[in-house]
Amino acid sequence: MKQISLEEKVNNTLKWLANQIACIQVYHWDEEYKKKSLNDAWERVQEQFKKDIDWSTLTENQCKALHFKKWQSEEDIEEEISLMQSAFNDGHLTKEEFDKEVVNKKNTIGLYLIPFYLYPSLPIGITLTSIGGEEMVFNGKNIDTDMRFGCIAWGIKPKKD
Structure with missing residues (x-):
């Protein structure tokens, strides 16, 4: 079968x-x-x-097939970090602000945003990452449903195929 x-x-x-x-x-x-x-x-x-859906085993290809959306490419993230470096060099960011922003940006590498139709089936206890790089253990109520491209502004980092 x-x-x-x-x-x-x-x-x-x-x-x-x-x-x-x-x-x-x-x-x-x-x-x-x-x-x-x-x-x-x-x-x-x-x-x-x-x-x-076993959220812990989702692959990138499965996420694409289920209409998850990749947040940003690594090249886009590196470009944003370069722009932040310029802002830091020009004195518009403190070293602490710059370091925090870089960590958050890098934390979005490989992030796939969750389609809104799957939001109600998210398992309690899953670790999600926001488009800003913040990680959160989902408790059923502690993330917002702000949307991007039909997906919430939170996602997962699926396994590579």
């Missing part, structure tokens, strides 16, 4: 959700039933994601 890939599992779940939404919109159900059906479908999808 053929093993179903993570990408196929998530794609199947999203197709199922799209069909549920189509039913809710096309059929002439009363508004209360539509609302309940939508909420039930969303809850089922998130539960399925929690079963299917």
Whole structure:
């Protein structure tokens, strides 16, 4: 029997959700039933994601297939550090500010932002990194849902393929 890939599992779940939404919109159900059906479908999808996705083993290719977005290239980060070096040399940053900014910038190398549709299925205890380089152990409430390109401004550093 053929093993179903993570990408196929998530794609199947999203197709199922799209069909549920189509039913809710096309059929002439009363508004209360539509609302309940939508909420039930969303809850089922998130539960399925929690079963299917092992966040600790995600690879870069899996992240790309699931619509994570790479935050910045290493070249972009190095260019930003070079600009900060110029600001430091010109006296616009203190040594402490410069060092902190460099550490934060380097901490975003390899960062993939999490698609908003996966936010509700994030596991408690996962370490996330913000676009500013801050690391946070997720407790279910301690990050915001500010978005970039359809993704939250927090991400993970997946395994290299």
